[in-house]
Amino acid sequence: xxxxxxxxxxxxxxxxxxxxxxxxxLDNELVAIEQDPTSSETIFxxxxxxxxxxxxxxxxxxxxxxHIAHRLEDLMSLIDKNNAILSKHPRIVDLLxxxxxxxxxxIARLEDDITYSHLTPDHTAFIGEIQAQIDKxxxxxxxxxxxxxxxxxxxxxxxxTLEENEADNLKKAMAELSAGLTLATxxxxxxxxxxxxxxGVDLTDDVRALEELLEKFKAGQGKPEEARALTEVVxxxxxxxxxxxxxxxxxxxxxxxDGLHMFKERELEIDQITVEFFTAVLHDLKEKFQVxxxxxxxxxxxxxxxxxxxxxxxxxxxxxxxxxxxxxQFLDSVGKLITKSENLNHLQFSFRQAGLNSNLMRDFVTxxxxxSNDIVNLQRSIMEVxxxxxxNILKKFPRLVRDISHKIGKEAELxxxxxxxxxxKSLLDDVEQAMVHIVRNALDHGLETPDERLAAxxxxxxxxxxxxxxxxxxxxxxxxxxGRGLNLEKVKSKAVERGAISPEQAAAMSDTEAEMLIxxxxxxxxxxxxxxxxxxxxxxxxxTNLKKWNGEVIIKNHSGQGLAVxxxxxxxxxxxxxxxxxxxxxxxxxxxxxxxxxEIVTVPSEAIHHHKDNSVFRHRDMVIAVVNIxxxxxxxxxxxxxxxxxxxxxIILQGKNESRQxxxxxxxxxxxxxxxxxxxxxxxxxxxxxxxxxxxxxxxVVLILDSEKLMTC
Amino acid sequence: xxxxxxxxxxIVDDSPIMxxxxxxxxxxxxxxxxxxxxDGAEAVARFEELRPDLTTLDIVxxxxxxxxxxxxxxxxxxxxxxxxxxxxxxxxxxxxxxKMGARQYIAKPYDEAKIMSAVKKALDL
Numbered sequence: 073x074x075x076x077x078x079x080x081x082x083x084x085x086x087x088x089x090x091x092x093x094x095x096x097x098l099d100n101e102l103v104a105i106e107q108d109p110t111s112s113e114t115i116f117x118x119x120x121x122x123x124x125x126x127x128x129x130x131x132x133x134x135x136x137x138x139h140i141a142h143r144l145e146d147l148m149s150l151i152d153k154n155n156a157i158l159s160k161h162p163r164i165v166d167l168l169x170x171x172x173x174x175x176x177x178x179i180a181r182l183e184d185d186i187t188y189s190h191l192t193p194d195h196t197a198f199i200g201e202i203q204a205q206i207d208k209x210x211x212x213x214x215x216x217x218x219x220x221x222x223x224x225x226x227x228x229x230x231x232x233t234l235e236e237n238e239a240d241n242l243k244k245a246m247a248e249l250s251a252g253l254t255l256a257t258x259x260x261x262x263x264x265x266x267x268x269x270x271x272g273v274d275l276t277d278d279v280r281a282l283e284e285l286l287e288k289f290k291a292g293q294g295k296p297e298e299a300r301a302l303t304e305v306v307x308x309x310x311x312x313x314x315x316x317x318x319x320x321x322x323x324x325x326x327x328x329x330d331g332l333h334m335f336k337e338r339e340l341e342i343d344q345i346t347v348e349f350f351t352a353v354l355h356d357l358k359e360k361f362q363v364x365x366x367x368x369x370x371x372x373x374x375x376x377x378x379x380x381x382x383x384x385x386x387x388x389x390x391x392x393x394x395x396x397x398x399x400x401q402f403l404d405s406v407g408k409l410i411t412k413s414e415n416l417n418h419l420q421f422s423f424r425q426a427g428l429n430s431n432l433m434r435d436f437v438t439x440x441x442x443x444s445n446d447i448v449n450l451q452r453s454i455m456e457v458x459x460x461x462x463x464n465i466l467k468k469f470p471r472l473v474r475d476i477s478h479k480i481g482k483e484a485e486l487x488x489x490x491x492x493x494x495x496x497k498s499l500l501d502d503v504e505q506a507m508v509h510i511v512r513n514a515l516d517h518g519l520e521t522p523d524e525r526l527a528a529x530x531x532x533x534x535x536x537x538x539x540x541x542x543x544x545x546x547x548x549x550x551x552x553x554x555g556r557g558l559n560l561e562k563v564k565s566k567a568v569e570r571g572a573i574s575p576e577q578a579a580a581m582s583d584t585e586a587e588m589l590i591x592x593x594x595x596x597x598x599x600x601x602x603x604x605x606x607x608x609x610x611x612x613x614x615x616t617n618l619k620k621w622n623g624e625v626i627i628k629n630h631s632g633q634g635l636a637v638x639x640x641x642x643x644x645x646x647x648x649x650x651x652x653x654x655x656x657x658x659x660x661x662x663x664x665x666x667x668x669x670x671e672i673v674t675v676p677s678e679a680i681h682h683h684k685d686n687s688v689f690r691h692r693d694m695v696i697a698v699v700n701i702x703x704x705x706x707x708x709x710x711x712x713x714x715x716x717x718x719x720x721x722x723i724i725l726q727g728k729n730e731s732r733q734x735x736x737x738x739x740x741x742x743x744x745x746x747x748x749x750x751x752x753x754x755x756x757x758x759x760x761x762x763x764x765x766x767x768x769x770x771x772x773v774v775l776i777l778d779s780e781k782l783m784t785c
Numbered sequence: 786x787x788x789x790x791x792x793x794x795x796i797v798d799d800s801p802i803m804x805x806x807x808x809x810x811x812x813x814x815x816x817x818x819x820x821x822x823x824d825g826a827e828a829v830a831r832f833e834e835l836r837p838d839l840t841t842l843d844i845v846x847x848x849x850x851x852x853x854x855x856x857x858x859x860x861x862x863x864x865x866x867x868x869x870x871x872x873x874x875x876x877x878x879x880x881x882x883x884k885m886g887a888r889q890y891i892a893k894p895y896d897e898a899k900i901m902s903a904v905k906k907a908l909d910l
Contacts, residue, residue: 083805090802120845124800127872131806131894149874327877334883339906343899345892348876 109158119148134189143202268361271316278309289347321360407747463491465504483533490540502617518555552636560586587627652746655737658707668779671724701735787815795837797828799846825849844875859886
């Protein structure tokens with residue numbers, strides 16, 4: 073109770089008088105508003121009376137009046153913002169009259185029974201009625217949204233009929249509208265799917281941090297000591313915003329800054345008022361942010377747009393993010409297009425042979441070339457859509473390393489390189505999970521304590537280096553520490569102890585196999601169930617996920633000096649187009665990506681020397697070993713022993729070192745662009761010498777040779 | 786031990802019961818309630834007439850809202866010590882008033898301890 077009991081008793085009579093007086097005034101005003109439902113003066117007065125009733129009733133713990141007045145105040149506040157509402161919903165006046173009657177009833181009953189201050193079922197039902205009315209007013213908005221969506225659909229059909237310029241403008245306007253509508257819908261559904269950007273700065277973390285803190289205080293769980301946390305979080309948001317403020321938001325940002333300033337200068341406390349203030353300003357600021365919206369499951373479009381009115385004079389970079397499955401679908405279509413455009417090349421050849429009119433022929437060539445270029449551009453841009461900088465993952469690590477090393481009493485310095493390397497977006501989550509595990513292991517198991525390090529003659533501060541490098545068709549991420557490295561004997565005995573492998577297996581195990589044991593779940597040398605592991609997913613799961621992307625793990629162990637764990641991942645998992653040589657071996661046709669080809673030469677039969685199972689030939693002072701592809705693939709015996717004077721085509725493979733190898737083709741059919749499709753069936757993935765397949769222009773399916781594997785034969 | 790030592794207070798609120806409540810609290814704590822005002826226009830007049838040591842100023846009032854009253858008083862008497870009386874829904878206005886020179890605020894429903902804590906800060910006691 074806020075005031076002493078004797079004060080209350082004395083003042084309670086006056087309170088009741090005041091409420092009676094208000095009830096009388098309300099009656100008059102309600103009659104007036106019925107005659108002139110848009111009078112903003114009367115509307116404000118009604119609002120003010122509900123507001124006062126709420127306040128004084130709260131003071132005297134007359135909960136029923138306080139609650140009802142509160143709801144009616146909410147309702148009046150809506151009407152105060154849009155005074156057309158009363159004309160559209162005349163029933164509201166009845167509701168207000170009813171409320172006033174209830175107030176009168178409560179005051180009368182309080183006369184005989186001072187405990188009649190709690191909500192009765194009737195009161196609760198009435199509050200429900202008010203809420204229903206409020207919802208009805210708000211729902212009006214969602215009906216509007218639905219109507220607007222229908223209009224959008226209609227507009228869509230207009231686009232093709234317009235001039236290019238008009239169509240562009242219309243499309244822009246539609247995108248704005250649609251983004252706004254999405255926001256309007258999502259605002260009702262909860263906001264966790266929304267990200268906040270402002271002039272290119274991602275504020276989501278700051279906004280969420282503030283929201284979380286405010287929620288906590290609202291729930292009464294915040295401690296006064298946390299005022300510092302609040303000023304810090306608000307400060308962060310303010311700083312981020314102040315740097316990028318545009319005119320339209322400056323006033324709000326200033327308000328935030330002033331609030332922060334007042335909070336400190338006037339030594340304000342965290343109470344309902346200050347919490348409400350920050351909540352209200354944040355709410356308005358959020359509307360000014362550019363917002364990226366993730367559509368609800370069922371996956372429509374993610375849009376990022378400003379909710380404010382469209383401004384075509386200064387177009388901001390607008391991005392529309394699409395559900396990944398849709399991109400994949402789209403990529404697939406692009407792949408098919410590439411194949412089709414190869415068809416055009418075949419046609420071109422056929423036309424020429426058929427002796428097509430040369431003018432027509434020229435037109436055809438031009439068109440087919442343009443189409444082909446367009447498709448390549450299309451492909452490139454869609455591939456870029458899928459890529460993001462690996463920094464998206466890396467930026468989380470400084471904090472992670474700091475937190476973990478503090479927690480376990482170690483000192484670590486983190487160096488990061490290669491932040492700008494692009495990575496396929498779909499890989500992000502899995503790579504991040506894997507890296508968190510690896511980094512955590514490096515800190516937890518790899519790095520020694522400062523004392524241990526000093527004793528070993530190292531710096532007391534350990535180092536963790538994360539380096540990302542871009543390779544031809546893959547990216548390589550390495551986490552290297554300068555800790556104690558792996559003690560393989562210890563790792564093996566631990567694995568035996570935990571029953572993961574038998575003592576015999578341990579004895580027979582190669583070093584590489586032993587190293588890989590650290591990725592088996594439950595084999596960490598320390599307790600796995602700490603919160604350090606981040607997400608509680610086992611390393612075995614992480615490894616499975618990486619394998620799904622055809623990732624590879626490479627361990628470089630320097631016992632006593634450190635451990636490097638590398639992840640090699642394909643640049644993209646969905647679509648790779650390459651120039652490739654088409655070759656015939658026996659009756660079969662294969663593809664060999666051009667990047668693996670060093671040279672194509674013809675060699676006379678007599679220049680090929682055979683020794684036991686091996687064949688070699690000389691080429692520019694190099695001895696080149698022949699990979700007997702025909703036999704390796706089981707397509708029959710190679711017939712090198714052809715009559716003298718005959719010559720054969722050899723494809724010399726791009727080798728990594730001095731030694732060169734070549735494969736012999738019965739015929740080189742040509743060179744063309746191919747779309748590499750990965751094998752989807754496990755059975756095919758096990759094929760030893762192929763790493764995918766492609767469709768030819770004429771629809772034939774052709775296997776792609778894996779030159780790296782061939783070279784090891 | 787009362788906090789006040791006869792400092793003169795002006796109480797502005799359109800609700801008589803709220804005024805009554807504050808009068809009680811301030812009197813109990815050793816302050817002198819020099820006067821009361823029930824709307825914005827009256828508030829400005831009473832302030833000029835009484836020049837109180839402290840003023841509690843309600844925000845939602847008829848005739849002239851609290852923020853305009855504050856503006857008028859601060860323009861003429863920048864040293865005025867004014868405490869805004871506010872409910873949660875006025876939070877933004879309150880903070881704005883602080884920026885305009887109000888010293889503190891007190892939140893409705895009133896809590897004696899909190900009021901005195903604000904008064905203490907506002908009067909540098």
